[in-house]
Amino acid sequence: MIGRKMIAGKVGRAGASTRVERRDFLKFSIAASGGLLIGFRFPGISTLASAQQASVDVFMPNAFVRIGTDERVTVIVNHSEMGQGVYTSLPMLLAEELDADWTKVGFEPAPVDPKYNHPAFGMQMTGGSSSVWSGLEQFRQAGAAARAMLIAAAAQQWNVDATTCRTDSGAVFHGSNDKLTYGQLVSAAAKLTPPAHVQLKDPKTFKLIGKPIKRLDTPEKLNGKAVFGIDVQLPGMLTAVIARPPIFGAKLKSFDDSRARSMPGVRKVVEVPAGVAVIADSFWQAKTARDALRVNWDEGSMASFSTGPMMQDFRERAKSPGKSVRKDGDAAGALASAAKKIEAVYEVPYLSHLMMEPLNCVVDLRADSCEVWTGSQFQTVDRANAAKVAGLPNEKVQLHTTFLGGGFGRRANPQSDFVVEAVHVAKAAGAPVKVIWTREDDMAGGWYRPAFLHAIEGGVDAGGNAVSWRSRLVGQSIMAGTPFAAMMMKGKEYDPASVEGVDDLPYAIPNVTVESHQAEVNVPVQWLRSVGHSHTAFAVECFVDELAGLAQKDPYQFRRQLLLKQPRHLGVLDLAAQKAGWGKPLPKGMGRGIAVHFAFESYSAHVAEVSVTEGKIRVHRMVCAIDCGQYVNPGIIAAQTEGGAIFGASAALFQELTFESGRLQQTNFHTFPVMRMNECPEIETYIVENNEKSGGIGEPGVPCAAPAIANAVFAATGKRIRRLPIRMTEAV
């Protein structure tokens, strides 16, 4: 049991540091006077609190930073690290204004507390490619306030005017001889009142922001030390695997656990709302016993559900008008009088997030407390849902955010499915318990990117100018039925997340109609990396190519002419085209495709180069241009853009979930493939330099990949792609 002790030690440390932090909050909360520091509130410190602080070795001027006498600067990060680099980019913001010594900067996941709510979304969560832009002010202000207090403490000590002091690399300086490190100032600074206002740096003086700083979390991801949810081990912890309904909505009728119960290591077999949980000493015991259960299900109405007929139904629905999303001019009239017209139907399937780390959750439920360890993107919601099941008030539930082995939206579940079921299991287990989903459980567990159909008609005039566009979308709403429906739909008759990316069609086409049909299907659906843009960009950018073909124009030039009033679209389009060598000849059998899209406040364009041999597509090169405004870490932006392109290419080339008689046909990576090393193209990323407002970066790299590849396939073969994943047998 050597290892178990070691791992338990790790968890203990995380818990301990959280407790330290909470004590600090408590201490600071004693004070009555609350000073508002742009965006978040931190209480000032009374004489009483100062007296208590006399011996502290930690300076924690606000909720986001803690400085120790050992010079360590710990940045408390309120967004989850799922690969997108927030444990580096957000500390960079704070360290910049603090003038910290970057080699002394570390990070720590925030506990669940309203202090850590997303400034724009009002709850603690990670999503919408929003961590950096929403944290810009928050983290810079927090660093600047801490710096001001450290300067004040040093000035007091030297008996000089604070304005004559300067800071650099974790120390305050005065004149040519006086130097006090931040660690030396901890105790004195902790006695001071945070300033009401702070001056932020002139961006010209940035030392960290804008630089490709290496990620802080890399070392522990190279030696096995990084703790993901699935790695959490507690003393006496049991492991559970659940027999889950084989069909959405199926109800448990009965089960025979006689064999399972007699298997080694099995402690309990219990019915929970999610199914039948087998609780054992170890995963393998729980899993083999779970597989030995004989469970009878009342399969319910979804037993007759298949995706083939569903798509047929979508096609029928697209023949009639949907709810109006956008109406410029008279698309039908302009189409009727167009010189040439074309119509196309684009279809995309259900997709699984397929994070490398399957869902899991650890719960230690006691009579008056509950601790949860998991990779969550939705802390406020998950804690509240856990508390409800535990029968405890929110504040009695501690949720520890671990590293996430990928999120892509799946770990932000409005029902907290993977957390709630673990609390149910913990109730039955009578010991700390970890629920692990097998890969197959994870894939069949629902909350997919919904399948969508876009029926588009368009026309050009005699001069080859686009004059009409009508899009009709059919698909499930990801908001319907969630607690966010009212807020997100804002009285609209359609789900904005279904139509994002087509409702704001940027092309200068005088007559545009967009309509939406909301499909009611009992397959649970949710946001998946780039959400609606994951299908709208495919349909829109492929159809623009088809219009260009109709107008007998070059796809890049055709777009250019329609985007002359959209400088940022044009900027990325031109950059990608130029870097890719658009127009330069390619070897026979190869083709180049282009796409441009705006999503999550950023602009993206891709050029893909592909070849098609005996029906098999090979993507050789992808050139990506990204404009996310003022940026923080170009290294991370490049990584996210590359990763986004590969994520989008995986969906374009390989991925599809299908149902037959209610049962999911795909089970694991062999039937729902992900792009692999030997299939991965060369990827180049170019970042637009400007002073625009910061946009997102986690998702904007995804949407252009599929249409750029599909358009390149057309260039290589003369065949149009209207369905994902791309199959040359279906090309038209």
Place this chain on the structure above:
Amino acid sequence: MLGFSVNGKRVEVDVDPSTPLLWVIREQLGLTGTKYGCGMSQCGACTVHINGEAVRSCVAPVSRAAGKSVTTIEGLSPDLSNPLQRAWLEEDVPQCGYCQSGQLMSAAVLLRDKPSPTDEDIDEAMTGNICRCGTYPRIRRAIHRAAEMVAKGGAR
């Protein structure tokens, strides 16, 4: 009891010999750097070495390790001094990081067998390791970089 060595230490475990090595390493030995991803040798997140060969521990029964020497990510180097770890740092490879233990363990065997791997060698050796975040271009660069380090003799 079943005995083998892990990262140079002799261990004895009392488990069903058909239990996959992955779960013994993770749960009995507490070495959680080796990851579960698919359970069917599809993704490579569980890659370890048995007597120096890359093995998908999610499908290898622990009995296969009996009397042998197992190396996990924790044993690659205690201090990130392995050229691959150094190259991974320099290329800032990981995103979520979940697959990287397996990537490194596969790359370690590649580099030992082919000190100057070509891109084709990398394709062949690394295609069994899936990365959902899409770090492949950086992994490729890092492997080349590590090979250069070894060639220059500067990485020990």
